Amino acid sequence: KHSNALNASKSIEKRPKEANERTEVGHWEMDTVYSGNNCSKDCLLTLTERMTRAEIICKIPDRTAASVTGEIDKLERQIGSSKFRHMFKTITPDNGV
Secondary structure (H helix, E strand, O other): OOOHHHOOOOOHHHOOHHHHHOOOOOEEEEEEEEOOOOOOOOEEEEEEEOOOOOEEEEEEOOOOHHHHHHHHHHHHHHHOHHHHHHHOOEEEEOOOO
């Protein structure tokens, strides 16, 4: 089962007003960071809360959708579904994810 957090993405323009204005906690941006040297497929998945700028950084084996979704699902299992849905109202991925 995959997390609802990564369902079909919407345009960034359709993100809630609270997320754009950074007036409500719970709206996150997601990106991947990888080596430009092609040394490894490993990369970092970064989640940044828009209002507080809190960061969650996880190492994942590659930049595939399966790896990203798997890590989000793992995070949801670790903190529990109810807390996850409260903590992550929206997750806006970078176009590269």
